[in-house]
Amino acid sequence: MTDQPTRDRTRAYWDTRHRERDTLASGGHIGLDRPGNEIFYAQRLGTLLTLIGDLSSPAAPLFVLDAGCGKGHFARALARCGHRVDAFDASPEAVAQARAEGGGPRYDLAALADFRSPWPYDIVLCVDVLFHVLDDAEWSAALRNLVSLVRVTGRLIVTDEEGPGRTPRGDYILHRPTDAYRTELEPLGLTHTLFRPYGFRENLVGFHVFTRTR
Ligand SMILES: C[S@@+](CC[C@H](N)C(=O)[O-])C[C@H]1O[C@@H](n2cnc3c(N)ncnc32)[C@H](O)[C@@H]1O
Numbered sequence: 001m002t003d004q005p006t007r008d009r010t011r012a013y014w015d016t017r018h019r020e021r022d023t024l025a026s027g028g029h030i031g032l033d034r035p036g037n038e039i040f041y042a043q044r045l046g047t048l049l050t051l052i053g054d055l056s057s058p059a060a061p062l063f064v065l066d067a068g069c070g071k072g073h074f075a076r077a078l079a080r081c082g083h084r085v086d087a088f089d090a091s092p093e094a095v096a097q098a099r100a101e102g103g104g105p106r107y108d109l110a111a112l113a114d115f116r117s118p119w120p121y122d123i124v125l126c127v128d129v130l131f132h133v134l135d136d137a138e139w140s141a142a143l144r145n146l147v148s149l150v151r152v153t154g155r156l157i158v159t160d161e162e163g164p165g166r167t168p169r170g171d172y173i174l175h176r177p178t179d180a181y182r183t184e185l186e187p188l189g190l191t192h193t194l195f196r197p198y199g200f201r202e203n204l205v206g207f208h209v210f211t212r213t214r
Contacts, residue, residue, distance in 0.1 A: 002135040010132075011090060013172065018071065018093040026094070027070030027128070029203075040200055044127070045077050047196055051157060051209055052123055056082030065121040065149055067112055068129030072098030072105055079104030083123075088115050112142035120151035126158045128205070134174050140184055147188045147212070155193070156185070156210040162195055181208055189214040 002010075018026045024037035032040060056062065061084040066075040069087035071094050079085045080103070088108040089095050095109045108115065112129065124146050133139045143158075150156050161167065163177025182192055190210040197206035 002138050006135070010172075014091040015093040018091050018097065023071055023073065023097075027073060040198075040203075041073055043200055044198055045074065047198070047207060048074065048078075048125070048127075048157070049081065051155075051196065051207060052078075052083075058082065062122045063119065064123045064125060065117070066105070067115065067124060067126040067146055067149075069098060069105075069107070070094050072101060072103070072107065074125065074127060075105040075107075076101065076103040078125075086117065086121070113138060113145045115145065115149070117149055120154065121149055122151060122154045124150045124154070124156045126156075128159050130158055131160050131173050131175050131205075134172075139176070143181070143184050144188065147185060147190060150190075150212045152189075152212050152214060154212050156190060156212065158208050158210070159198075159205050160208060161204045162197075162206065175205075178208065181210070185210050 021030065022034065024034065024041055025032065028037040028040050061082055064078050064083045064085045066085060066087035069075045069089050072087055075085045075087035085105040087098065087105045088110045090111045092109055095107050099107050126146060130139060130142065133142055146156055158181065161175040163179065165177055167175040169175065178192065178195065190212050193209040193211045195206050195208050
């Protein structure tokens, strides 16, 4: 498991990025300008809504958890669509800014492996976070915890490349292949339903949808 100094360094990286970069560049693509990030977020939101489905009802909203929500862009958008959204991030700066923005979601400060909830979720979403978790033990603990938060027949939606191998990029990214996710999640009762690539420029990342069957 990652040692405390490494955790502190990672936390400091995200806090600084959330403090210094605008709403979209801090959680989106750091190499894109504002219009590029607007398109990047809008396209992915459209895909996400397609994956989640078009049902929302004030009487029976979908319970959605946005894990590693950054400043809450997706969390707010899903709340606007009528879903009941909880969200959390490990960066105090991100959570403070998300709370200040309001818009419906309930925010907590927590790491992926540590977040607890009194209720399970229909959809647990984790967008562009897991490939920033470089330590395999921490990544595995994070996935196991996220699974525990999905109700039976609910879905876990995570993002990464498809593979075939492990691909480190720079200091803060390690892409893992689909098989790594399957190996971790299938014994826990999840089935890999589909991979939907972002389809944004040269980006190879996409949404992996896992359905909890037991
Ligand atoms: C690229 S941003 C994505 C933010 C958001 N999901 C989005 O798409 O706008 C990555 C986020 O993951 C958070 N993060 C990184 N490691 C984490 C961990 N172990 N637990 C919770 N959040 C983490 C960072 O603080 C950062 O807000």
